[in-house]
Amino acid sequence: MNAMETMITLKGLRNVIYAMGGLSVCRGNKSIVGEQYEAIDEAIEAVEKTIPQKVKRDPFGVECPNCGGRIVLPSTYTFGGKMINIRCDYCYSCGQALDWEEE
Numbered sequence: 001m002n003a004m005e006t007m008i009t010l011k012g013l014r015n016v017i018y019a020m021g022g023l024s025v026c027r028g029n030k031s032i033v034g035e036q037y038e039a040i041d042e043a044i045e046a047v048e049k050t051i052p053q054k055v056k057r058d059p060f061g062v063e064c065p066n067c068g069g070r071i072v073l074p075s076t077y078t079f080g081g082k083m084i085n086i087r088c089d090y091c092y093s094c095g096q097a098l099d100w101e102e103e
């Protein structure tokens, strides 16, 4: 199962938990339901971050599509006679996987 399929499964599961939550709240289990909502939302958020999102480009550089944090532009250095390409594949602030492909 890839990240996208995992996320679709988790979102389906969330719908089930929400539907069951309605029943559960009627029976007075509000706090347990709240914890389940929180756990499934955190799981979805964690999986979403592993799916690369296109970086947002503006005249000043690029920013993270998830948190809006500034991202260092890819650069090339020469070190010991070798060319080294440096590019952030993840946001330093929130951990979002980044897609650098141009439209």
Ligand SMILES: [Zn+2]
Pocket: 064, 065, 066, 067, 068, 069, 091, 092, 093, 094, 095, 096
């Ligand atoms: Zn970020």
